[in-house]
Amino acid sequence: MADIFEVGIVGSGIMGAGLAEVAARAGHDVVVRSRTQAGADDVLARITKGFDRQVKKEKMTADERDAIIGRIRGTDHLGQLATCDLVIESVVEDLGIKKALFAELEQIVKPEGILATNTSTLPVVELAMATQRPELVCGIHFFNPAPVMKLVEVVRPVTASDDTITRAVDFAERCGKDAVLVEDRAGFIVNALLFPYLNNAIRLCENGTASMEAIDTAMQGGCGFPMGPFALLDLVGLDTSLAILDALYAEFCDPNYAAMPTLRRKVAAGQLGRKSGQGFYSYE
Known part of the structure; x- marks a missing residue:
């Protein structure tokens, strides 16, 4: 079982920023991809602003803040995700858009990299079959706000390998979350x-x-x-x-x-x- 070191996040909304923060706090190097560089930069600005408040309240030190922020970088280029061990998409809940994205990611991310979706409802198997690596596709559904909510649903489509699911659960647990396994049914649990x-x-x-x-x-x-x-x-x-x-x-x-x-x-x-x-x- 390969470890997950570098994590890619596709999407710069509230959930994308939350996922980036959670992964970086857990010690992962994180690449946040937005459609624009300004959008990617805004994710870092929002995370930094939140950390600044925590430093002011003495809930974290300035050194801790700087170390976490230092593990996050933003980009508008999908190619920057090529070396990621895990990529989690958090874009609009539209199956067609997600399938097109997974087909593109499959051509970019290294062959052993896991492609995961943060969808809360859509069929994960359809995203898996949009790629040539269906055994490496699963759902990793964080709840909003991701830094606060403890639950993660790890969703297993019929195509996913045991190793993929084990690595996904391990990632969620390393992020300090309670991972529950669920079959690929609309709405999950x-x-x-x-x-x-x-x-x-x-x-x-x-x-x-x-x-x-x-x-x-x-x-x-x-x-x-x-x-x-x-x-x-x-x-x-x-x-x-x-x-x-x-x-x-x-x-x-x-x-x-x-x-x-x-x-x-x-x-x-x-x-x-x-x-x-x-x-x-x-x-x-």
Whole structure:
């Protein structure tokens, strides 16, 4: 079993930055690839800003900050990922875009390198079959925010080798995470259970059972959840939530996965949650 030393991250959004931070904290050299150099540079700036706050609060030393930042470099060129032992993509949840990316990565990353996806729902096997190394493709699903959340779902498509899965689990554990193994089914564990709940919260509101504020308060107070379903939908992103529900429904045809009309209308209106300033709640 080959060790993982250098890690590539494709994507410069919130999750991409979080993955870069987690991997660098664990001692890995990290290459962050964005579509633009400015985007890659912004990842480093955001991570540095967060570390600066921790130094100020004496939660880390300046030397620790500098050592971690020194292990991260940004690029706009996929070719810079050629020497990576593991590449994790964290781009938009669109199967076609991800398949094209994996086909390109397969031509670039060294033959023994693992290609992983951070998808929360999409079929990993389809990404594996877009390459000539399906045995080296798996899912490594971190949760947002990656530096804080302890869980990682390691997703095994039918094509993955035992060695690939062992290395993926080892990587997650070296990053200080709790790795759980899951078969390649839409939604894996967490989203397969979570999104019917979120969808049915919208259903309750639509049929007049209670207001969204009342539902959020009830689920926090009655179940001890840290936030209610509508606040959580806004945090996840309504567009992401809709994409997950559509993927779940496409695989299982379960009515609980059929996205409620309110969710579709809000996404059509560009009301995507916290990231757009308006979702079920207003953040402006």
